[in-house]
Structure formats: C-alpha cells, structure tokens
Amino acid sequence: MPRTPVTVTVTGAAGQIGYALLFRIASGQLLGPDVPVRLRLLEISPALAAAEGTAMELDDCAFPLLTGVDITDDANVAFDGTSVALLVGARPRTKGMERGDLLEANGGIFKPQGRAINDHAADDVRVLVVGNPANTNALIAQAAAPDVPAERFTAMTRLDHNRALSQLAKKTGAPVSEIRRLTIWGNHSATQYPDIFHAEVAGKNAAEAIGDEGWLADEFIPTVAKRGAAIIEARGASSAASAANAAVDHVYTWVNGTPEGDWTSMAIPSDGSYGVPEGLISSFPVTCAGGSYRIVPDLAVNDFSRVRIDASVRELSEEREAVRALGLI
Numbered sequence: 001m002p003r004t005p006v007t008v009t010v011t012g013a014a015g016q017i018g019y020a021l022l023f024r025i026a027s028g029q030l031l032g033p034d035v036p037v038r039l040r041l042l043e044i045s046p047a048l049a050a051a052e053g054t055a056m057e058l059d060d061c062a063f064p065l066l067t068g069v070d071i072t073d074d075a076n077v078a079f080d081g082t083s084v085a086l087l088v089g090a091r092p093r094t095k096g097m098e099r100g101d102l103l104e105a106n107g108g109i110f111k112p113q114g115r116a117i118n119d120h121a122a123d124d125v126r127v128l129v130v131g132n133p134a135n136t137n138a139l140i141a142q143a144a145a146p147d148v149p150a151e152r153f154t155a156m157t158r159l160d161h162n163r164a165l166s167q168l169a170k171k172t173g174a175p176v177s178e179i180r181r182l183t184i185w186g187n188h189s190a191t192q193y194p195d196i197f198h199a200e201v202a203g204k205n206a207a208e209a210i211g212d213e214g215w216l217a218d219e220f221i222p223t224v225a226k227r228g229a230a231i232i233e234a235r236g237a238s239s240a241a242s243a244a245n246a247a248v249d250h251v252y253t254w255v256n257g258t259p260e261g262d263w264t265s266m267a268i269p270s271d272g273s274y275g276v277p278e279g280l281i282s283s284f285p286v287t288c289a290g291g292s293y294r295i296v297p298d299l300a301v302n303d304f305s306r307v308r309i310d311a312s313v314r315e316l317s318e319e320r321e322a323v324r325a326l327g328l329i
C-alpha cells in the first residue's frame with residue numbers, strides 16, 4: 001500500500017535557500033526514496049508570485065514522490081498537519097541595525113510561526129530553524145509552542161559541521177568519508193567552536209595526528225567560524241546551496257539516524273550537559289536513532305575547548321536575555 005504523504009513546510013520558500021532546497025525535498029532526499037511528500041510553502045505576500053513560479057518548476061520535474069504543493073502567506077495554513085517544518089525565512093540584518101533590532105524583527109516572524117506550529121502541526125512535528133540568528137530564533141518559536149515537546153525545536157549547525165569536515169579533509173589529505181566524530185559547539189555565529197579533539201581521521205585521533213595547535217587556533221577554527229562571512233564576501237549573497245544541503249542532512253539524520261560509531265552536530269535545547277545552561281538552544285555532538293537524538297555523553301573537555309565552548313554559550317545566554325527583555329520568550 002502506498003505510504004501516506006508527509007507534509008513538509010518550508011518558510012521563505014521563494015528565497016535563495018528555498019530554491020536550492022525544495023527540489024531536493026521533492027526528489028526524496030530529505031526523508032528517503034520511498035516517502036511521498038506534500039509541500040507547503042510559506043512566503044510573505046509580495047513573494048507569493050515568485051513562490052508560484054517555483055511551484056511551476058516543481059510541477060515540471062514530475063517528481064514521483066511529490067503529491068502536491070500549497071502556497072500561502074498564512075502561517076496557520078502553512079503548518080496545518082506539518083511533520084517537518086523548515087524555518088528558513090528570516091529578517092536579515094541591514095545597515096544600521098543593532099543586534100537588539102534584529103532579534104526584535106525576527107521575533108515578529110518566529111513567535112507567530114511557533115504559535116501556528118503549536119496550534120496546527122502534526123503531533124510528530126520536527127522543526128529545524130535555518131533563518132538567522134538561528135539558535136535564538138528557534139528559542140523564540142519554541143517558547144511560543146508550549147504544547148509541542150521542547151526537544152522538537154532545533155537549529156542548524158550542520159553547515160558548520162560539514163565545513164569543518166571539508167577543512168579537516170583538506171589538511172590531512174584523507175577523504176571526508178574517513179573523518180568521524182567532529183563536533184560544533186555553541187552558536188551558529190563566529191563564536192562557534194569546531195572541536196577536533198575527539199575527531200578521528202582514518203581511525204586515528206585528529207588532534208594528535210595533526211599535532212599543531214597553532215593551525216587549530218589560527219586557521220582551522222577561524223576558517224570554519226567565519227566561512228559564512230567569507231561566502232557573502234565572495235558571492236555577494238549568503239550561502240544557499242550548501243545551506244540547503246545541510247538542512248537536508250540535518251533532517252535526514254534526525255529521522256534516519258547517525259551511522260554506527262559516528263555522531264553529528266545539531267543545535268538543540270540543552271539539558272545542562274557540558275555546562276551549557278538548561279534550555280539554551282546550543283550545538284552539541286549528538287547521535288540519532290529511531291527519530292530521536294541524544295547528546296553524546298562523557299566526552300573529556302580540555303582547557304582549550306572549555307574556554308571556547310564557554311564563550312559561544314555566553315553569547316547564546318546574552319541573546320536569550322535580550323529576547324527575554326523584549327518579551328519574546
């Protein structure tokens with residue numbers, strides 16, 4: 001018997017990431033090659049025509065797994081019965097905008113969307129926030145959805161994880177497929193900490209095999225943490241295809257599991273592990289199985305890592321205080 005289609009909602013569907021993402025979802029790469037999907041595209045009214053154009057192109061691909069596409073500017077409609085919510089649309093920082101202004105503008109987007117998820121989504125809804133500042137936008141949406149289990153709200157650091165994998169592969173000459181157990185800790189921002197102390201390259205500890213703390217501190221970490229800015233500088237627009245790819249990876253792994261012996265990085269509500277204050281949506285090393293994730297326990301954290309994890313987590317705490325002061329959580 002054919003499976004019931006899974007409803008997947010994408011916000012900001014007419015944007016750059018949306019354009020790179022929708023075709024991959026419709027082709028089965030998000031949930032698997034045997035899972036039919038129904039897409040719901042949420043956009044602001046002026047962008048509905050562009051979203052219609054993308055929907056025409058989706059039609060023209062004749063994807064066997066795509067059972068329908070709905071386009072709307074109403075969040076209550078967009079999240080009706082949704083099982084996977086990809087929150088991509090956000091208010092970018094523009095000239096003269098302070099961080100508080102940015103958080104407030106995004107509160108105006110993520111609070112109502114969280115409420116709509118709360119009121120209309122399917123019981124098994126899983127939420128991935130991509131729109132920046134992703135961790136704190138996820139916190140805002142989560143706070144507006146008290147009936148949805150808190151752990152269903154996640155934010156994306158898989159792009160940072162993938163960037164770190166590639167940089168490590170370049171440095172060591174090993175293929176990406178031979179690198180395991182990398183971790184991104186903290187915020188999806190320049191304070192994030194890509195940690196290779198538990199990573200393995202072809203079965204050997206990465207930090208020991210490289211044995212060069214200078215490279216780690218002065219090249220690897222800043223390259224990964226500032227890669228988003230470097231792409232904006234080079235392309236004149238923020239990463240889109242790689243961000244869409246990471247969103248597909250994040251959800252696919254969450255639903256289908258991490259490979260044996262490996263883990264991934266996801267920004268998830270902290271349970272207090274590793275000294276990260278409870279409730280902050282911070283990136284951790286996680287394993288996934290049976291549709292759930294679990295923080296990898298009992299990793300040793302050395303002084304080099306501790307100070308960097310703490311710095312990123314401090315930034316997240318400040319963002320949480322700022323949105324609390326604005327009444328957004």
Ligand SMILES: NC(=O)c1ccc[n+]([C@@H]2O[C@H](COP(=O)([O-])OP(=O)(O)OC[C@H]3O[C@@H](n4cnc5c(N)ncnc54)[C@H](O)[C@@H]3O)[C@@H](O)[C@H]2O)c1
Pocket residue numbers: 011012013014015016017018042043044047088089090091092109129130131132133134156157159160188238239240243
């Ligand atoms: N977490 C990550 O790793 C990561 C990586 C890359 C980009 N991003 C972020 O993803 C976001 C989207 O990037 P993009 O390049 O697609 O931007 P974009 O400007 O091309 O597209 C954003 C779209 O969102 C729409 N939008 C705005 N407000 C909306 C609302 N209330 N409801 C629905 N849609 C709305 C806009 O109309 C626009 O079409 C940005 O915030 C960007 O910084 C995050």
Ligand SMILES: O=C(O)C[C@H](O)C(=O)O
Pocket residue numbers: 132159227228229231238239243
């Ligand atoms: O959109 C941005 O500011 C950068 C983006 O988050 C990225 O990491 O590529």
